[in-house]
Amino acid sequence: xxxxxxxxxxxxxxxxxxxxxxxxxxxxxxxxxxxxxxxxxxxxxxxxxxxxxxxxxxxxxxxxxxxxxxxxxxxxxxxxxxxxxxxxxxxxxxxxxxxxxxxxxxxxxxxxxxxxxxxxxxxxxxxxxxxxxxxxxxxxxxxxxxxxxxxxxxxxxxxxxxxxxxxxxxxxxxxxxxxxxxxxxxxxxxxxxxxxxxxxxxxxxxxxxxxxxxxxxxxxxxxxxxxxxxxxxxxxxxxxxxxxxxxxxxxxxxxxxxxxxxxxxxxxxxxxxxxxxxxxxxxx
Amino acid sequence: xxxxxxxxxxxxxxxxxxxxxxxxxxxxxxxxxxxxxxxxxxxxxxxxxxxxxxxxxxxxxxxxxxxxxxxxxxxxxxxxxxxxxxxxxxxxxxxxxxxxxxxxxxxxxxxxxxxxxxxxxxxxxxxxxxxxxxxxxxxxxxxxxxxxxxxxxxxxxxxxxxxxxxxxxxxxxxxxxxxxxxxxxxxxxxxxxxxxxxxxxxxxxxxxxxxxxxxxxxxxxxxxxxxxxxxxxxxxxxxxxxxxxxxxxxxxxxxxxxxxxxxxxxxxxxxxxxxxxxxxxxxxxxxxxxxxxxxxxxxxxxxxxxxxxxxxx
Numbered sequence: 001x002x003x004x005x006x007x008x009x010x011x012x013x014x015x016x017x018x019x020x021x022x023x024x025x026x027x028x029x030x031x032x033x034x035x036x037x038x039x040x041x042x043x044x045x046x047x048x049x050x051x052x053x054x055x056x057x058x059x060x061x062x063x064x065x066x067x068x069x070x071x072x073x074x075x076x077x078x079x080x081x082x083x084x085x086x087x088x089x090x091x092x093x094x095x096x097x098x099x100x101x102x103x104x105x106x107x108x109x110x111x112x113x114x115x116x117x118x119x120x121x122x123x124x125x126x127x128x129x130x131x132x133x134x135x136x137x138x139x140x141x142x143x144x145x146x147x148x149x150x151x152x153x154x155x156x157x158x159x160x161x162x163x164x165x166x167x168x169x170x171x172x173x174x175x176x177x178x179x180x181x182x183x184x185x186x187x188x189x190x191x192x193x194x195x196x197x198x199x200x201x202x203x204x205x206x207x208x209x210x211x212x213x214x215x216x217x218x219x220x221x222x223x224x225x226x227x228x229x230x231x232x233x234x235x236x237x238x239x240x241x242x243x244x245x246x247x248x249x250x251x252x253x254x255x256x257x258x259x260x261x262x263x264x265x266x267x268x269x270x271x272x273x274x275x276x277x278x279x280x281x282x283x284x
Numbered sequence: 285x286x287x288x289x290x291x292x293x294x295x296x297x298x299x300x301x302x303x304x305x306x307x308x309x310x311x312x313x314x315x316x317x318x319x320x321x322x323x324x325x326x327x328x329x330x331x332x333x334x335x336x337x338x339x340x341x342x343x344x345x346x347x348x349x350x351x352x353x354x355x356x357x358x359x360x361x362x363x364x365x366x367x368x369x370x371x372x373x374x375x376x377x378x379x380x381x382x383x384x385x386x387x388x389x390x391x392x393x394x395x396x397x398x399x400x401x402x403x404x405x406x407x408x409x410x411x412x413x414x415x416x417x418x419x420x421x422x423x424x425x426x427x428x429x430x431x432x433x434x435x436x437x438x439x440x441x442x443x444x445x446x447x448x449x450x451x452x453x454x455x456x457x458x459x460x461x462x463x464x465x466x467x468x469x470x471x472x473x474x475x476x477x478x479x480x481x482x483x484x485x486x487x488x489x490x491x492x493x494x495x496x497x498x499x500x501x502x503x504x505x506x507x508x509x510x511x512x513x514x515x516x517x518x519x520x521x522x523x524x525x526x527x528x529x530x531x532x533x534x535x536x537x538x539x540x541x542x543x544x545x546x547x548x549x550x551x552x553x554x555x556x557x558x559x560x561x562x563x564x565x566x567x568x569x570x571x572x573x574x575x576x577x578x579x580x581x582x583x584x585x586x587x588x589x590x591x592x593x594x595x596x597x
Contacts, residue, residue, distance in 0.1 A: 010387045021375045124367035125381075125432060128335045129388040131356045280355045284337045 004134050011130070011138025012145060019109065019146045028108055029150060036154035039097055040161030043090035075251055083251045087174050094158040095250050098151060098182045103214070103243040105150055106186045107193070110143040111207040114279065115197035123284045136279045140194050140272065147190065148183040155179050181249045188242035188267035195275035198282055217241040242267050286349075288313040288440050288470035289334065294343035296329055296494075303329040305494040306343070311440075311487075316466050318481040318502070319474040320584070321491035322592055327474045328368050330491065331444045334472075335365045348439055360390050364438035366429045368445055372417040378428050379404075379413035382435060389436045396435075403431035406464075408457055423450045430458065434465070441465070443473045447480060459484060482584040492592045505587050510552035512564055513545050513586075515577040520546060524571050531567055533560040546575075557581070 019025040066084070070077040084092055114136060117123040126135055159175050192213075196206045217240050225234035238244045245263060248256030289311040296304040303326045311317045319327050332338040334345050339354040346352065348362045357363075372381055379400050386396025404410050407427040417425060426449065433441055443462070447455040455477075462471055462484055475481050481488060482502055489499040498505070519539055520528070528537040528548060533555040537548050550560040557580045568575050 007388055010384065014384045017380075018373055018375050120371040121367060121369055122371050122373060124332075124335070124337050124365070124370045125372075125385060126388065127337055128357050128363055128365050129385060281339065283332075283339065 004131070007130050007134045008138045008141065011126075011135060012141040015113075015139055015142025016145050016149075019142070025109065025146065028105075029153065032105070032150055032154050033157055035101075036157040037161060040094065040158035041165065043093045043097075043158065044162045044165030046090060046093070075247065075256070079251045079256075086252060088162065088169070088171060090162045091159060091171060091174060091178070092250070094155065094162065095178045095181075097158070098155055098178065099185065099246065099250060101154070102147075102151060102182050102186050103189060106147050106189045106243075107207065107210055109147050109150060110186070110190045111193050111197075111210060112203040113139040113143045113190070113194045113197050115201055115203040115206045118197070118201035118282075118284060119203060121284070127284050132280045133276060136194070136198070136276050140190060140275075143190050143194070144183070144187060147186045148179075151182045151186065152179045155182070184261075185243060185246045185249060185264055188264055188271065191268045191272035191275060192242045195271050195278070198275050198279040201282075214241055217244070239263065239267075242271070286313055287311060287346075288348065289472065290346040291330075291334070292344045292346075294330065294333055294345070295341045296326075296333055296338060297341055302494050304333065304340070304343075307491070307494070307496045308343075309489050309496055309499050311470060311472055313439075313470055314467060315486040316462055316471045316473060316484050318485035318488040319472065319491060320476075320478060320481055320488060320588055321474075324493070325491040325592075326494040327491055328444055329494075331365070331442050331472070331474065332367070335363065335367070335442060337367065361436055362439055364433035364435065364441045366426075366433040366441075366443045366446055368448075370429065372425065372428070374417055377414050377416055378420075382413075382428075382432055385432050386435050391436060399435045400431075403434045404428070406434060406461060407431045423454045426450060427454070427458070430461070438469065440470045440472065443471065445474055445476070447475060447477065455480070478585040478588055488584070490588060490591050497591050502584065505584060510550050510557075511581060512548040512550065512557075512561055513543075513577075513579040513581075514548065514564065514568070514575050515545050515579075516573055516575050518573070520571075520573055524573060527571060528564070528567060531563050533563055 020029075066080050067077060070080045114123065117126070117139075123135075130138075155175060155178050159170075159178075163170050193206060193210055196209050197203070200206055200209065217237060221234045221238035224230050224237055235245075246260050248260040249264075251257070287310040291310070292308050294304050294307045295302075307326070307330060319330065321327050329338065333340045333343075334347070334352075336352060336354060336357060344351060347358045350359050350362065352358055372378060382400040382403065383393070383396045386399045387393065391399060400413060401410065404413055407430050409424060409427055409431070412420060412424065412428060417428075420428065426446065430443065430446060433443065446462075447458050450458065459480065462473065465471060473481070473484065485502050487500065488502050488505060490497040490505075519541065525537050525539065528534060528546075533550045535549045535551055537546065539546055548560075548564055550557070561578060561580055565575070565578060
């Protein structure tokens with residue numbers, strides 16, 4: 001029998017190939033490249049205006065923009081300013097855009113890890129050849145690989161557009177940080193989708209349940225904050241959705257970054273372990 | 285001969301429904317072992333537990349001397365399975381999928397490719413390697429399913445209803461394949477076609493409502509009934525039946541219109557089945573009652589109906 005790491009690699013690679021050959025996978029990637037290019041173009045066009053705005057008579061308007069970003073992301077104005085001064089603002093914008101689309105992208109491309117294999121009983125062709133831990137993790141890694149590939153494609157298309165059009169200095173290390181960060185941030189959501197997949201065993205139900213959970217968490221946290229006036233409870237409920245509370249990873253403040261990173265990793269480990277335990281025990 | 289598969293006290297329930305109620309059986313190495321039973325008898329559940337798809341509530345499965353741990357696969361090369369109603373992936377070619385199975389079993393890429401070609405040729409479909417599942421009929425997909433079960437030449441192969449939905453020609457091809465591999469591999473097969481089981485299997489297990497009613501050689505199951513079944517082209521007259529009852533070996537004679545068969549009971553202690561059959565054949569010729577078929581013992585189907593009590597209703 002093949003070693004477990006080799007089996008993991010085979011499952012991951014097979015799932016990646018499967019998704020890249022599927023109509024939905026090809027369409028999603030094509031749409032993503034087009035949208036990213038359009039966003040990159042807008043960001044590149046905005047770069048010059050932002051540069052002008054930061055100097056001279058529009059400095060006040062630029063300050064207002066920074067305050068707006070700080071208020072939206074709930075981060076100190078100084079942290080926002082430092083980040084935008086240290087890195088190319090359009091690239092920071094691209095980072096923020098990717099953080100915004102990452103949940104939708106993960107949902108679209110990662111909702112079906114093991115669910116349809118359980119539903120169609122394809123999993124039975126695999127279950128007598130490979131242990132379930134390797135199978136589950138391989139499929140999770142396959143989904144993570146396709147989502148990371150999509151995010152990387154989007155990040156690179158935007159960055160190239162920004163560097164060429166806006167003429168700003170290339171920041172390859174910052175681009176790597178963007179890609180790694182958004183990819184790592186996608187992992188907890190993918191583990192959540194994997195858990196729903198093994199619990200329900202029906203791909204479409206997983207997608208529906210995930211969207212409903214997203215809405216429910218948003219409504220419940222909003223209700224806790226505004227009706228019950230319990231900010232702590234609102235925060236706690238909000239973090240039940242795996243991609244919430246990750247904005248600190250966009251900015252350069254290390255303390256917030258570490259807390260967010262710990263939350264992302266912790267969520268992925270706990271929810272991933274729950275999914276794994278259930279998948280080991282469930283009937284296929 | 286040592287057992288290829290040893291099952292002890294297997295239990296499995298779905299809520300209040302008891303699918304397996306303490307099934308124990310021993311499948312001898314090499315040859316074809318049949319599992320029969322009415323719908324809901326627990327055949328697929330039994331196969332699913334052996335294959336590790338379902339977790340048993342109690343009991344154990346040993347394949348090739350190794351105890352199977354639920355959730356983990358049996359040792360490499362020990363087991364191949366054709367599950368019932370499992371699907372292939374629509375996006376990739378069947379050759380790519382079979383190659384994937386081979387790689388998971390620890391074969392190198394070249395070995396896996398060679399196995400894909402070998403197994404597809406075995407099931408008579410070498411041309412489908414580059415095709416996607418949607419291009420194939422149900423019967424062809426079933427044969428590709430059989431091919432995947434044979435990758436790596438496993439010691440034990442489980443076929444859950446391998447000929448269900450196949451035309452007679454394709455089914456005959458599968459029978460031939462099973463006979464080809466049986467001398468070197470242990471084949472466990474379930475089917476609703478009891479004629480198929482009777483002609484293919486050396487040993488059979490009869491399941492009913494999750495319980496093993498009997499495990500025995502097919503010959504013993506069908507042959508122990510001290511009865512001769514004669515298929516006639518015309519129904520015998522009451523006088524002809526009386527004359528048959530007059531034979532020394534025969535204890536009872538009756539015509540079964542629903543089957544179109546004459547049933548003749550004989551005393552198995554006093555007369556060997558062969559002699560009784562010869563006497564009956566001679567008498568039928570004397571009576572100018574041409575027979576189409578003379579069978580010693582009952583068919584597996586008749587025995588199955590008797591054992592499971594389905595004929596009572």
